[in-house]
Amino acid sequence: MCPKKAYFDEKAAEWDTLIKDEVVIRIKNMVEELALPQGSKVLDLGTGTGILIPMLIEAVGSSGAVVAVDFAPQMLAEARKKYQWPNLEFLEGAAEEIPLEDQVFDEVVCNSAFPHFDDLRQAAQEMARVLRPGGRVTVMHPHSREYINDLHVSLGGAVKTCLLPEEEVMLAIFAEAGFEALTLEDVPGRYCLSGRKA
Template sequence: MMSTLDEGHKPAEIYDAHFVPALFAQWGPVVAAEAQVHEGDRVLDVACGTGALALAVDEITGPAGSVVAVDANPEMLAVARSKPARIEWLEGRAEALPLPDNSFDAVVSQFGFMFFDDKPQALREMVRVLRPGGRLAVAVCDAVENSPGYGAFARLLDRLFGRQVGEAFRAPFSLGDAGRLRELCDEAGIEDAEIVERNGKVRFKSIDALVSTERACVWTLGGVLTDEQFERLLKESRTVLAPFVIKGGVIEFDMPSLIIRARKP
């Protein structure tokens, strides 16, 4: 279980070892495609985390291109910098990017936008650093109800521990509303934004691995549950999440995202 397997590991290390392969690695090529990233492009990844998207973009842009990746969390960046890549890793906030105007062919971001303090300002900053004609793609988790496994897990948390705990888990899904995303784009002055839905999969090696990873996540359930509550959650999850178990005990289900797509005039 996570409580023993990863004891002493930092949240960024747990994120990179467990969430990236289970959820986030698959999205790098998808978001890059929505931003029409090509070989030779100069690309910025905003809220890069431990580098899943930046690494995917770096593969596409190749030696003729360049990738800059920004994150506000120094622990995330420390993990990212340990990876062999030509990427320039920078510490900074999305609302005040430490970069010049009109300097990137594409700006991308995956699964960080919902946590930004000032979302319209972050969008303005992303557009500011784009060259004229540059492309923007920002991915967020769709509503938790549209992910069958996570929806069932959220309802289980509500039932066992009350709505407050369930809402803590739902935090990453808070922008899963195309209408709300359009409003944020309007506030940022992005008039031609499109919101597209793309589907991905959540895939953990077991139900226990999924529950243990969620418990360890500082952005959702980290520090919320006692050991006794965790054991109860683990036991109940084995029943509630059983419909999503496939061959070998692996748990797999859909997790769609919404992607803001725009081009700078």
């Protein structure tokens, strides 16, 4: 098993205890601000133990659907234990090779996972592939880029090189993947890249 997958699998059982209440509130606010339309089909990429899942399910309603993808089986197992809805599906798979058809989602939301992907360009291209034209990508963190990168360097080990690129590089990665109307907000307590598939 690759070291990063093993790292997340080892952390899976305690993962939820590592997320502070104030951070959960920031994530909730960020999801609410997305104003996901009822009935949307949403991909939660790098779902982990599924912190976004109840927020996404509530937003899209029973006419929408959420697919939660992660490459670490133990993280997915923790999410599965907590959440079951008829319109929720879990899938084990890599962001660089999302095990889903083309153009099936209205939204891809990726919280606190993008810098962990081994091939950022390939992951952005896969996000574009699974979105319908006009669909939206959101790459978010409840922290600034500086905070995230400092944290990963200080944690070391499997995550020490998991860094969010500079703003111009992020925007170029997503523009090259076929996204337009790109915006990127990076302030203390909040990082959010958004774009629409052309």
